[in-house]
Structure formats: C-alpha cells, structure tokens
Amino acid sequence: MxxxxxxxxxxxxxxxxxxxxxxxxxxxxxxxxxxxxxxxxxxxxxxxxxxxxxxxxxxxxxxxxxxxxxxxxxxxxxxxxxxxxxxxxxxxxxxxxxxxxxxxxxxxxxxxxxxxxVTQYETYDDLLEYMEGSAAVIGTMMLPILESTDRAAAREPARQLGLAFQLTNFIRDVAEDLQRGRIYLPQRDLARFGVARADLERALARGRSSEKIKSLIRYYTSVARRHYALAAPGIPMLAPASQACMNAAFRLYGGILDEVEAQDHDVFSRRATVPKWRRLAVALSCILAQPAAPNLSAVDIPQPREGAGLLDLRGTVA
The missing domain is CATH 1.10.600.10 (Farnesyl Diphosphate Synthase)
Known part of the structure; x- marks a missing residue:
C-alpha cells in the first residue's frame, strides 16, 4: 500500500x-x-x-x-x-x-x-425518504465488508440497522439540530403531541423539556426500537468474525435510548451518552459471547400511547 x-x-x-x-x-x-x-x-x-x-x-x-x-x-x-x-x-x-x-x-x-x-419533514415517510440515503445505504455499504452467508436476505436488516442508528441520533440530538435550524422529527407528529417549534426553542433556552416534548421523545424512542427489532435477525447472517462488532454497535446505540429513558426523555437537559464503563463492558461481553442474534430484552418495544400512530412491519408510521 x-x-x-x-x-x-x-x-x-x-x-x-x-x-x-x-x-x-x-x-x-x-x-x-x-x-x-x-x-x-x-x-x-x-x-x-x-x-x-x-x-x-x-x-x-x-x-x-x-x-x-x-x-x-x-x-x-x-x-x-x-x-x-x-x-x-x-x-x-x-x-x-x-x-x-x-x-x-x-x-x-x-x-x-x-x-x-430541507430543514423539516412533514411525515415519517418523508423523513424515511431522506434517511434512505443518509442512513439505510450505510448499512448496505457495510455488508460486503462484514460478509454474509446470504447478502440478499441480510440487506433489509442492514437497512433497518442504519435507520435505527440514525433515528437514535435524531432523538439524542434534538437540541443540537435545532441550533442548526433543523427539526428532523416530523411536523405531523409534533402537532399530534401538541409541540410547536416555539416549544422546542423554549426548551432549548431553559435547558429542559416540557411534558409534551417528553411524550414525543418517548414515542419516537419506541419507533427507533422497532427498527432495532427489525434489524436484529440480520446479525447472525453475518460472517462470525463480524458478529461481535455489529452486536456491540447494536447494543451501544440501543444504550443511548436507555440513557434517554433514564433521564425521563428530557433531551434538552443533557446529551444522552453511554458511560465509558458500559461501552467497555459491552465490548468485552460481545468478544466473549458466542455468535448469536442480539438480546432484544435490551430493546423491548413499548406501546405508543393511544392515538399516537402505530408501526407497520416496514417500520413506518401508519
């Protein structure tokens, strides 16, 4: 070289x-x-x-x-x-x-x-169109490097994992994105939870979320977990030498959602990060574990509140 x-x-x-x-x-x-x-x-x-x-x-x-x-x-x-x-x-x-x-x-x-x-998206389908290029394709780019026993079958889980990772980032970084003039969470869902742009800007200024914003974040945490659930079957399809890496990534990004939940879905009070000790513990456990699908007990999917919209099997809001 x-x-x-x-x-x-x-x-x-x-x-x-x-x-x-x-x-x-x-x-x-x-x-x-x-x-x-x-x-x-x-x-x-x-x-x-x-x-x-x-x-x-x-x-x-x-x-x-x-x-x-x-x-x-x-x-x-x-x-x-x-x-x-x-x-x-x-x-x-x-x-x-x-x-x-x-x-x-x-x-x-x-x-x-x-x-x-584009600084905002009207519906989740609109956001998914953007995320197809910004996130889903990252998963499919990675597949040839990770190797798979059945690349065609592994393609959709790889896409879903890319979507899960990016939606996790959007949830964590609502405040940071707002400072750049962007709101990634769809306008239709903001309205459904009674959240306007001015409410987000007030939360940014105060350094804490309102209960309505917390409800919105709680719902989108459930959406992200649905993407993780759809991605999980793809990890055992990877070459054994690649599974520890992706199992760790799966658990660590899912851990960001755990941290969001631990701070009562208040993404304006502080940026949710996985503690270093937990990152190292996850990495070690993935090295020691036998190749397998991720443990989905870490990504259980709570039910959206009544009237908030349901998820179909593609991970979109219906």
Whole structure:
C-alpha cells in the first residue's frame, strides 16, 4: 500500500476515532484487515456531513458549492482520475476491493444535499425518504465488508440497522439540530403531541423539556426500537468474525435510548451518552459471547400511547 493511500486510511481512522466513539469501539472488534475499510466509509460519510454542517460564516450556497466540488472529485476518482483529496483514495480503494454498489453513494450524496435546503419533514415517510440515503445505504455499504452467508436476505436488516442508528441520533440530538435550524422529527407528529417549534426553542433556552416534548421523545424512542427489532435477525447472517462488532454497535446505540429513558426523555437537559464503563463492558461481553442474534430484552418495544400512530412491519408510521 502506497504512502498516500496509507495516509488516507489513517485520516479516515482519525475522523472515526474523534467523531464516532461508539461505532469506533465496536469496529475494534473486527479483524484488523477489515477495520481500515470501515474507517474509510465512516470518513467519507463524516466529511460530507461536516461540509453540510459547517455553518459558521458559510452560506448554504457556499456549502452546496463545496459539496458539489467534493462530489465531483469523488466521481473523477471513480473514473480513474487523480485526486489530491486527503481521504478519498481510501474510499475509492475500499469500493474497488469490495465492489460496493455505487448507487448507495449517489443516494448518500443526494441526502447530504437535501440537508442544505430541507430543514423539516412533514411525515415519517418523508423523513424515511431522506434517511434512505443518509442512513439505510450505510448499512448496505457495510455488508460486503462484514460478509454474509446470504447478502440478499441480510440487506433489509442492514437497512433497518442504519435507520435505527440514525433515528437514535435524531432523538439524542434534538437540541443540537435545532441550533442548526433543523427539526428532523416530523411536523405531523409534533402537532399530534401538541409541540410547536416555539416549544422546542423554549426548551432549548431553559435547558429542559416540557411534558409534551417528553411524550414525543418517548414515542419516537419506541419507533427507533422497532427498527432495532427489525434489524436484529440480520446479525447472525453475518460472517462470525463480524458478529461481535455489529452486536456491540447494536447494543451501544440501543444504550443511548436507555440513557434517554433514564433521564425521563428530557433531551434538552443533557446529551444522552453511554458511560465509558458500559461501552467497555459491552465490548468485552460481545468478544466473549458466542455468535448469536442480539438480546432484544435490551430493546423491548413499548406501546405508543393511544392515538399516537402505530408501526407497520416496514417500520413506518401508519
């Protein structure tokens, strides 16, 4: 491996370690030769996200131009052209090694572009359309690296796990996203729980949630847990060497929801994080455990309150 390619993989690993502590720890459970490829995919998605979220002193038009230029550089690299970008060589190499579907990358970049112009979503189906590119495709990108006995059967659980992880982030980061001018939780469900944008802004200013906001978060915690339940059967379909990693990621991201519940669904009082001791304990238990599906006792699905909407088997709000 050339020096520039090694440096690109190292840059992706550093981004992963700095910004994705939970996922980075889980990745440590993979065989060493696979880790750099997971870091490459994380680095690609993280850097695109940073372009979109780097709002200080930069207009949406400037960020759109930067994202378009970076996307063009990526496409040029796919065609075999030279790139001076510090991380793209690792991504391009990973795509080549595993023959990852390029359509997933197109969908991802499309969702990143949406973040520059779309600040809210009317329904959960609308949000799912965005999450298809921003989250579900991450799961399917990962499948060739993780390996599976039946990739076709594992595809839908992989999509669901991507959705579960991102919805967990949306729940945890309501306050942070609001500061960026975005509300990911759908407007129709906010209205159903009697929550307006002004209520969220008051909660941000006070540093605590109202009871109506807590009810909204409680409901969406149940939605996220449904996605986890739909994802769980896919983990035993992975190669045995990959199962500890994804079992740990499954449990650690689910643990963020546990922390949200432990603080009475008040996502404005503090950012819900899994304590370091618990992250390490989960990692150790996943190393020692026999390959198996995750224990769903950690992701039991509470019933939504009456009239709040039900989930169909695709994980959408009906």
């Amino acid at each position: 050339g020096a520039s390619l090694a440096a690109a993989y190292e840059r992706c690993r550093a981004l992963h370690r700095l910004h994705g502590r939970t996922y980075y720890l889980a990745t440590r459970l993979l065989p060493a030769w696979k880790r750099r490829h997971v870091h490459a995919l994380y680095g690609f998605t993280r850097y695109a996200d940073e372009i979109v979220d780097r709002t200080e002193g930069r207009s949406p038009q400037e960020r759109a131009a930067e994202l378009a230029a970076w996307s063009a550089e990526f496409l040029r690299g796919l065609r075999g052209g030279h790139t001076d970008d510090p991380l793209l060589p690792a991504v391009l190499h990973t795509i080549q090694v595993f023959d990852i579907d390029l359509e997933d990358f197109r969908k991802f970049l499309g969702s990143m572009a949406m973040d520059l112009t």
